[in-house]
Amino acid sequence: MTPLPDHLRQATRARTQETEQRARTALTELARAGKPVTFTTVARQAGVSSDFLYRSPELRTQIERHRAKAGPAPAGPEDPQGGSSTSAAVRTLSARLTRLQQAHREEVARLRKSLEIAQGENLDLRRRLARYEAD
Structure with a gap:
């Protein structure tokens, strides 16, 4: 160096x-x-x-x-603006994150179900087409 x-x-x-x-x-x-x-x-x-x-x-x-x-340091936060607002902000953001995660999980489950249905319909149509072309 x-x-x-x-x-x-x-x-x-x-x-x-x-x-x-x-x-x-x-x-x-x-x-x-x-x-x-x-x-x-x-x-x-x-x-x-x-x-x-x-x-x-x-x-x-x-x-x-x-x-x-x-x-000894007091048990609670000294600065009500600093400590508790930070904790409140963290709690609020954590709750929001939890709600968003749950909403995303539900959406993914719904999309997977829709994909399964679409793949089933696709398979059924391919089978019908194969029978039609075989004749």
Whole structure:
């Protein structure tokens, strides 16, 4: 693998630093506001991936420290707009998918039955034609 040119390495480093700064700012804002500090909430607030936060040792340590101070996580979702709407959307889409699958199964069964009937009629007509041509 060829090494990256200097200008690309510098751009990558600058982008990473800017992303880390956004994450630190989001972490500080959440802590000051008294909101729960989790990898998900920090990632959402900063506009970064939670994977980025997990891979950054400094940010990971800070987030884990804030989570430990806050105590055990509540059983329900903290953000009624985020968590429950996502679950509701998943449930709605799952129900819709189930209905579509059932409708497709019924249609396939109906089409198979129609095909069997058509093949039977075709076979009957061929037999009649064969008797007619034999005479």
